[in-house]
Amino acid sequence: MKKIILILTLIFTPVFAASAYTVKYNTNTKIYHDTSCKWAHKCTKNCITIDHTDAIKRGGRPCKVCGG
């Protein structure tokens, strides 16, 4: 039984890792961007790199261009 749990953990761990990703969050406008978004690159003031879930917790909205 332990082996099965270990195998399942190994299979599902990468999925959980992929679901938690970082975004560029603008603390002024409260809009967050995918790190590859052109607006994320232009955002040098007020922008911090935080977890996607943290951006939502802070009341962030996804960018209309990249979808966050």
Ligand SMILES: [Zn+2]
């Ligand atoms: Zn964007």
